Amino acid sequence: MSSERVIFTMSGKGGVGKTGVMVALAEWFTANGITAKLLDLDTENKARGSLKHFFNGSVTKVNIHTPAGLDAFVDHLDSGAEIILADMGAGAGQIAADWFEAMHEDVAALGVSFTALGVVTPDPASVESVLAWASRLQDRVEYVIVENATSPQSDFTYWTATEQAKKFREAFSPTILQMEFRLAELENPVRQHGIRLGDVAERKAKVEELKRASLVMRAQSYRRRLFAQFDQVKEAFLP
Structure with a gap:
């Protein structure tokens, strides 16, 4: 297998900003x-808000409910990508934990590393x-926790x-990053239209x-400040 790291989101709580972090991370790569390689493991199969x-x-959409979906995930590890970014949906906790248990040992034996990315808010x-x-998950993964400020004075x-x-x-010495509060005038249309921050920054967004x-x-x-944080902890994201 040529891919050496799987980065997946953890958290069954919706609306905390997991997909936003994954989009930014994909742009950073x-x-x-x-x-x-980007994989959407959102079990709710929603059109908006997913990766x-x-x-x-x-x-690529992967249904981790099924053995075939599990096999498809493993096959993507052999696709030539150095990194797999797997975005879990809200409410996928038990299913995703079972998924991890099912494939971790065999995949880890091939030298693939895992990073679990969690997003916390004041909630x-x-x-x-x-x-x-x-x-x-215990100590089978590296942990990256993003403190996502959902208001100008977020209390964590x-x-x-x-x-x-x-x-x-x-116990686990997680890498901790901060994602600053973003103005609704920017964040809302970006989410609604599925536009990446980089497209706005580079004037490629088609939304007026x-x-x-x-x-x-x-x-x-x-983007500059978030990328700077990714740069500082790149060991947690690289093969």
């Missing part, structure tokens, strides 16, 4: 000349979801101060409202 929505439907449910995943006290979260950080100079500059700023 492209900017660095690294081939990444496919942001890549013009070109992302305690987002933290609980990540911790529940970690209880199943539940994530930083609760005993269970502290024990998780002590996203052509405003101020939003282009904000997109450039958001």
